[in-house]
Amino acid sequence: MMDARVSGQRSLRGVAVSPGIIIGKARLVDRSKVKIFYQYLISDDQLNREIERFKEAVRNTQDQLNALKNGMPEKLKGHAFILDSHLMILKDSMIYDASIRRILDDKINAEWALKQSFEEIRQIFSQVDDEYISTRIKDVEYVTERLLRDLSGTQQESLAEINERVIIVAHELSPGDTSELNPSKIMGYITDAGGRTSHAAIMAQALQIPVVVGLESATRLVQEGDLLIVDGSTGEVIVNPEEEVIIEYQEKQLQQEEYKSSITRVSHLPAITLDGHTIAVKANIEFLEEVAAAKDYGGEGIGLYRTEFPYLKSKGTPGEDELFEDYKEVAEIIAPAPVTIRTLDLGADKFASGPKFNRETNPALGLRAIRFCLKRPAIFKTQLRAILRASLYGKVQVMFPMISGLQEVLDAKEILAEVKDELDREKVNYERKIKTGIMIEIPSAVTMAEVLAPHVDFFSIGTNDLIQYALAIDRVNEHVAYMYQPFDPALLRMIREVVRAAKNAGIAVSVCGEMAGDPLCVGILLSLGIDEVSMNTRAIPLVKKVIRSLSLEEIRSDFQKVFELSTANEVRAYVRDRMKKLVPELEQRGYLEI
Amino acid sequence: MELSKKIRISNDLGLHARAAAKIVELGRQYKSQLFLRKDDREVDGSSILSILTLSCPKGTEIEARIVGEDSEAFMERLGELLGQKFGEIK
Numbered sequence: 001m002m003d004a005r006v007s008g009q010r011s012l013r014g015v016a017v018s019p020g021i022i023i024g025k026a027r028l029v030d031r032s033k034v035k036i037f038y039q040y041l042i043s044d045d046q047l048n049r050e051i052e053r054f055k056e057a058v059r060n061t062q063d064q065l066n067a068l069k070n071g072m073p074e075k076l077k078g079h080a081f082i083l084d085s086h087l088m089i090l091k092d093s094m095i096y097d098a099s100i101r102r103i104l105d106d107k108i109n110a111e112w113a114l115k116q117s118f119e120e121i122r123q124i125f126s127q128v129d130d131e132y133i134s135t136r137i138k139d140v141e142y143v144t145e146r147l148l149r150d151l152s153g154t155q156q157e158s159l160a161e162i163n164e165r166v167i168i169v170a171h172e173l174s175p176g177d178t179s180e181l182n183p184s185k186i187m188g189y190i191t192d193a194g195g196r197t198s199h200a201a202i203m204a205q206a207l208q209i210p211v212v213v214g215l216e217s218a219t220r221l222v223q224e225g226d227l228l229i230v231d232g233s234t235g236e237v238i239v240n241p242e243e244e245v246i247i248e249y250q251e252k253q254l255q256q257e258e259y260k261s262s263i264t265r266v267s268h269l270p271a272i273t274l275d276g277h278t279i280a281v282k283a284n285i286e287f288l289e290e291v292a293a294a295k296d297y298g299g300e301g302i303g304l305y306r307t308e309f310p311y312l313k314s315k316g317t318p319g320e321d322e323l324f325e326d327y328k329e330v331a332e333i334i335a336p337a338p339v340t341i342r343t344l345d346l347g348a349d350k351f352a353s354g355p356k357f358n359r360e361t362n363p364a365l366g367l368r369a370i371r372f373c374l375k376r377p378a379i380f381k382t383q384l385r386a387i388l389r390a391s392l393y394g395k396v397q398v399m400f401p402m403i404s405g406l407q408e409v410l411d412a413k414e415i416l417a418e419v420k421d422e423l424d425r426e427k428v429n430y431e432r433k434i435k436t437g438i439m440i441e442i443p444s445a446v447t448m449a450e451v452l453a454p455h456v457d458f459f460s461i462g463t464n465d466l467i468q469y470a471l472a473i474d475r476v477n478e479h480v481a482y483m484y485q486p487f488d489p490a491l492l493r494m495i496r497e498v499v500r501a502a503k504n505a506g507i508a509v510s511v512c513g514e515m516a517g518d519p520l521c522v523g524i525l526l527s528l529g530i531d532e533v534s535m536n537t538r539a540i541p542l543v544k545k546v547i548r549s550l551s552l553e554e555i556r557s558d559f560q561k562v563f564e565l566s567t568a569n570e571v572r573a574y575v576r577d578r579m580k581k582l583v584p585e586l587e588q589r590g591y592l593e594i
Numbered sequence: 595m596e597l598s599k600k601i602r603i604s605n606d607l608g609l610h611a612r613a614a615a616k617i618v619e620l621g622r623q624y625k626s627q628l629f630l631r632k633d634d635r636e637v638d639g640s641s642i643l644s645i646l647t648l649s650c651p652k653g654t655e656i657e658a659r660i661v662g663e664d665s666e667a668f669m670e671r672l673g674e675l676l677g678q679k680f681g682e683i684k
Contacts, residue, residue: 085611085642088618093641121643130649136611140643 009241014215015195016235018204021253022187023246026226026239027166028219029159029173039109050103054110057150058090064146065090082139089143094121111151118144131361162186167230169222173200183207188230190218190237195475195484204232208538212237233589259589260541267298267541274551279526281544282337282534284512288326291333294537298544301337303534304399304460304512305330307383308346317379323386331394338395340460340534341387342439343380343412345369345401364474369402374411384419391431399460403438403445409455437508441465446494453505460534461498463513467491485568486515487575492524492562499529510534519586522546523579527559549583558582597665599658601676608651614642620671626662628672 041047069083089095095117102113118140125137159168159181168181168189178200181189187209194200194213204211210232222228222239229238229249238245271279282303283294294302310318310326330339346368373380387398400412413436423430437458440446443466453459463486464475470490473480485491495511502509510532515521517535519542525533526547535543558578565571580587603609609617621628621640628639630648632655637644639658650656660668 081612081615085615088615088642092643093638094643124647128647128649130651132610133646133649136646139611 009245010221010239012215012218012221012237012239014190014212014218014235014237015201016232017201017213018188018207018209018211019233019256020188020208020210021232021249021256022167022210022228022230023241023249023253024165024167024187024228026169026222026224026228027162027164028222028224029168029170037109038112041103041107041109047104047107050110051100053151054099054103054114057110057147058096060150061090061143061146062087064150086139086143089140090147095140095143111148114144114147114151159186167228169218169228171219178207181207183209188232190215190222190228190230192216192218195480195482256589259585263541263545264297267544269298269544270300271544271547273526273547274549275553277531277552279530279547280510280532281540281547282340282510282532283537283540284534285330285537288329290537291330294540295334297537297540299334299337299537299540301395302330302334302339303510303532305339305341307342307344311344311346317382320382320386320389323383324389327386327390327396328393331390331396335394338397340397340399340437341390342399342401343370343383343387344373346372364468370400370408370412371402373400374408374415377415380412380415381419381422384416385423388419388423388430388434389428391434392429396431397435397437397458399437399439399458401439401462402442402465403440403452404442405444405448406451406455409438409452413455439465439512440498441469441513443470443494446498449498449501450504453501453507456507458508458510459498459502461495461509461511461513461530463491463495463511463515466494466513470494485572486513486518486521487524487571488568489562489566489571492528492571495525495530496528496563503529508532517543519543519546519583520575520579523550523555523582524559524562524575526550526552527555546579546583546586549585555582595663595665596659596661597669598660599669599673601656601658601673603650603652603654603656604676606652608654609645609648609656611642611646614645616675617645617672618642620675621668623671624660624662624664624668626660626665626668628668629659629661631657631659 041050065083065087069080095114098117098120099110099113102108102116103110106113121140122137125134125140128134162168162182163185165185165187167187170189170191172191172193173189188211189200189204189209190212191200192215201211201213210230212230212232212235215237218237226239227241227246229236229241229245231237231249238249241249271281273279280300281298282301283290283297283299284304284306285291285294285302286306286309291302307323310323327341367375373383384398387396390396398416400409403409403412416436420430420432435457437456437460438445438452439462440449440459441462441464445452446466449459467473467484467486467488468475471483471488473483475484499509509530510516511525511530512534514536516525516533517539519539522533522543523546533543555578559575562571562574565574605613607613617628618640629636630639630645631637632648632650635648636659637648639645648656658669658672660672662668
């Protein structure tokens with residue numbers, strides 16, 4: 001966001017998303033375009049050679065794409081279609097024939113001809129009044145880039161191939177990129193784009209590596225091989241630090257590591273406030289493989305089990321037995337603690353390449369999550385059957401996402417009842433008293449909380465989406481990411497309302513957004529009456545530590561004051577100030593900066 | 595020989611990438627050339643990109659024109675393909 005020259009070293013500040021300090025060498029990952037040059041060719045001989053060179057590049061790219069396709073693991077075969085369409089684009093007349101014609105007619109080099117063909121296609125696509133189709137230009141761009149790389153002899157490196165301890169510097173990392181990262185090799189990464197809750201940021205927390213995003217100009221200011229200090233707690237990145245700065249950060253680093261292991265050692269113990277209130281601290285997980293870590297880090301159950309992955313990895317929808325096996329295993333491992341399985345929350349950002357579901361101009365406001373499930377009861381029922389069957393193997397709760405009003409609750413519960421009837425008829429056993437809850441993440445559900453509460457067993461407040469929907473901001477958009485503020489007074493009032501409605505109806509209420517795992521937010525959530533929080537596994541030890549340092553009675557009166565404040569910044573400043581006094585360690589460990 | 599036929603796009607997703615790809619694949623089996631026209635724009639039916647730029651959501655009426663010796667067989671299969679809604683899963 002800003003950069004100031006201090007002698008030879010330079011410091012940048014971005015958005016801190018995943019704490020920890022790393023000191024290491026920069027590795028610039030070029031996700032941007034291949035640089036192309038213009039060349040005018042004179043003789044026919046030259047032109048023929050140029051055409052041959054182009055054709056050869058097409059053949060090479062074809063071979064690469066075919067190799068990729070054949071090398072796909074069985075599970076991902078459903079995505080092979082994308083590669084098929086890339087193969088088709090490669091030989092499409094608008095690319096292939098058009099480029100050859102340009103080489104001949106305009107007497108230019110293959111790169112330039114291809115680039116022009118691409119620009120023409122982009123021009124035509126940009127006029128198509130259909131967002132799904134106009135965004136397919138990405139596929140054309142991808143193919144063009146591959147071809148250009150082959151022509152110019154450069155290859156896009158796969159992040160999976162990076163085998164050194166380096167700090168990745170990139171303009172932006174795609175979900176594909178982050179999934180290739182090997183956290184035991186890569187120290188961390190910094191990006192120009194992104195906000196606290198962008199994909200790159202969320203992945204960072206999952207990978208547990210220090211990350212700073214939203215630096216805006218890191219790729220311009222950092223050179224390959226520069227020494228970097230990245231402080232994922234403060235958002236600070238120091239390029240080519242001076243000796244004494246390095247020593248200072250090495251010390252900080254050591255302290256942080258010692259602190260981390262000290263709090264993790266006691267994390268299996270319950271989180272009891274100074275005045276004796278026990279707060280349930282649970283883990284959010286997405287994969288079966290994460291359950292063990294959730295337990296290790298002291299998670300008292302799974303507060304949010306995201307179930308989208310099996311739907312994303314294959315064509316069509318996964319079968320009941322496949323889902324059942326997953327759910328059963330999670331339930332068994334975490335038992336006797338509960339697992340809350342959130343039903344399919346497909347949508348927007350997670351379905352970028354699935355033309356089947358995603359043809360909406362505004363997917364975040366479109367057919368997704370519970371709306372999608374109610375529209376496609378067959379898919380929904382398969383999942384509910386799997387959840388119900390798994391309910392015998394532990395303590396399973398079911399949760400519906402993206403509820404906007406009572407009708408959806410009633411409809412979803414009716415389908416659940418139908419599924420139960422079906423199982424009864426088939427004499428398939430399940431836990432009859434399975435608890436049913438809803439996510440509160442749409443402002444209308446907040447307003448209607450008191451109406452919804454009597455119909456469910458619990459509320460879980462999904463602050464990530466709630467903030468986005470309440471403030472009308474897209475958290476992936478680097479220009480408005482700054483507005484994504486858990487301390488926004490509007491959000492705090494919403495949480496207060498939801499808790500009140502839940503308590504009046506005598507149902508449980510928890511928070512499962514990132515806010516729950518933010519040590520700075522713990523106090524305010526508790527003061528609002530939240531007694532269950534669920535978060536990224538790695539955040540559990542510190543949150544428990546903070547809870548143990550607070551007295552509920554004290555913070556209740558303390559944080560009453562925030563409702564007299566009217567901007568997010570005021571609230572933040574106030575909360576920071578209070579938390580600094582209540583939990584001095586937070587400041588010492590650099591957590592108050594985030 | 596030249597054949598023309600009006601066809602209504604009936605699959606839910608319209609002529610999206612996968613459907614367009616199927617049309618292109620089909621065309622590769624024939625010597626005849628396919629052109630697709632929507633309103634006053636006609637595009638090359640062997641180019642997936644061209645087909646996409648026609649932008650045909652469900653319900654669009656397009657005209658298929660096939661020129662060449664095996665146009666009849668081609669048209670028949672094209673009709674079938676569109677009739678099957680490209681094997682789209684409901």
